[in-house]
Amino acid sequence: MTEGSNKAIIIGISGPSSSGKTTLARLLQAVFHDASTSSSSQDQTQNQGEGKRRKINTFIIHEDDFYYPDNRIPITTLPNGERIQDWDCIDAINVSSLSRTLAYVKANGRLPNNLRSIQDLNEDTDSGVQAETVSSLRDGAQKRLSSSTIENKIKDGEMTIVFLEGFLLFSPASQGSNCVAGERLKPVHDIIDMHLFLLAPYTLVKSRRESRSGYVTSGPAPAPPLPQRRLSSVSKEEENPQPEQQNFWTDPPGYVDDIVWPRYVRDHSWLLMGGKGEDLSSVTDERELMKLVGEGVNVKTNVGVRVAPGSGEASMTDLLRWAVGELEAFL
Numbered sequence: 001m002t003e004g005s006n007k008a009i010i011i012g013i014s015g016p017s018s019s020g021k022t023t024l025a026r027l028l029q030a031v032f033h034d035a036s037t038s039s040s041s042q043d044q045t046q047n048q049g050e051g052k053r054r055k056i057n058t059f060i061i062h063e064d065d066f067y068y069p070d071n072r073i074p075i076t077t078l079p080n081g082e083r084i085q086d087w088d089c090i091d092a093i094n095v096s097s098l099s100r101t102l103a104y105v106k107a108n109g110r111l112p113n114n115l116r117s118i119q120d121l122n123e124d125t126d127s128g129v130q131a132e133t134v135s136s137l138r139d140g141a142q143k144r145l146s147s148s149t150i151e152n153k154i155k156d157g158e159m160t161i162v163f164l165e166g167f168l169l170f171s172p173a174s175q176g177s178n179c180v181a182g183e184r185l186k187p188v189h190d191i192i193d194m195h196l197f198l199l200a201p202y203t204l205v206k207s208r209r210e211s212r213s214g215y216v217t218s219g220p221a222p223a224p225p226l227p228q229r230r231l232s233s234v235s236k237e238e239e240n241p242q243p244e245q246q247n248f249w250t251d252p253p254g255y256v257d258d259i260v261w262p263r264y265v266r267d268h269s270w271l272l273m274g275g276k277g278e279d280l281s282s283v284t285d286e287r288e289l290m291k292l293v294g295e296g297v298n299v300k301t302n303v304g305v306r307v308a309p310g311s312g313e314a315s316m317t318d319l320l321r322w323a324v325g326e327l328e329a330f331l
Contacts, residue, residue: 007109008160010102010191011327014169015198015308016264016296017088017256018208020316023127024198025060025163027320028327031138032161033058055158056145059111063166064215066098070247071220078258087249088263090168090181099187102164106191109160129317137324144328161327170195172270172281173303181267194330195305196323197271199312201295205264206256214250262286265293271305273298 011028013021034055067073067087076086086092104112171182171189182189189195200208251260265272266289269280274292283289297311306326308319 006106008105008162009193009331010106010162010164011194011196012169012189012192013163013165013196013198013323014167016200016205016268017167017260018205018212019198019200019312020319021165021167021198022062023125023316024196024319024323025165027127027129027134027316028163028323029058029060030134031141031320031324032056032327057109057158057160059160059162061101061105061111061162061164063093063098063164063169065115066094066101067092067217068094069220070217070249076259084252084255084259085249086259086263088167088260090184090267093168095184095188099191102188102191105160105162109158127316129320133317133320137320141324141328145331164192167264168267170197170271170305182270194327196308196326197299197305198308198319199297199299199310201297201312202261203295204312205261209251209256209260212251214248217247217249220247261296262290265289265296271299271303272296273300 013025013028015021034057070085073085073087074089074091075083076089077083101112101115168181169185169188169192171185266286269283269289272280272293274280275294275298277298278292280289280292283292295312299305299307301307308314309322310318314322
């Protein structure tokens with residue numbers, strides 16, 4: 001954990017599409033939000049026997065909120081010659097904006113005022129985790145954090161924990177990797193304090209993604225500003241521009257096989273291993289990568305990324321228990 005003037009701890013949650021990142025982030029927030037720790041005996045003496053409470057604040061940042069506007073999403077050409085938007089590549093994400101936002105959050109412990117969430121408008125599926133389980137984990141976390149040394153890390157009576165979730169957040173530690181996306185993501189990776197990675201096999205990604213109705217998007221980028229004119233010639237609509245348009249993206253047929261899974265495998269070849277444990281970081285041919293990866297559940301565990309248990313088959317309850325344990329240990 002970085003110290004100094006940082007006012008927030010950023011927990012990165014990444015993994016393939018439909019692996020449960022958003023659901024896990026929301027559950028973790030439910031466990032840790034507004035938790036507090038008791039003061040030490042020394043503090044109690046200083047406060048005339050009244051135990052001082054230190055509050056833990058939380059919020060979620062969705063990488064999907066940093067997509068470029070719809071009309072700036074890259075176009076790719078499929079093997080059959082069809083041209084289609086590619087929402088699953090690094091060029092679809094405004095990495096600079098994401099990096100600046102994370103730096104602001106680190107320095108201030110809060111979100112910038114101009115950040116609006118599109119992801120929160122998308123469908124919220126049932127997590128499958130019982131409310132009693134969340135409550136039990138919350139009570140347990142409260143007790144364990146109260147008896148730990150976390151209170152010494154809480155500045156000015158509060159701590160902020162940020163859950164950052166997204167399909168493309170982490171980068172390889174080695175600069176020798178062929179992962180171009182990873183090199184560009186290094187500023188994001190480096191500002192994250194703890195890296196959690198969820199697995200999902202290809203068959204599960206395909207079935208879950210293809211069952212979704214679609215995604216709310218930010219709409220096209222606004223038109224260039226009008227040239228300077230006399231106020232009398234400017235219409236009321238121009239004086240008071242309408243809110244940004246929102247669109248809805250629906251995956252076209254074959255999108256998982258043509259775009260989602262190949263992009264995931266390519267951009268995570270530094271982390272994934274072949275079915276027989278092959279190191280894929282130097283493999284550049286996409287077809288060879290796909291063949292070696294198979295279901296995509298073999299990953300490296302020695303590169304600074306904490307990989308969820310269960311090889312992609314763990315329940316969300318098990319994933320939540322694992323993530324809570326990792327976060328408590330980290331704190």
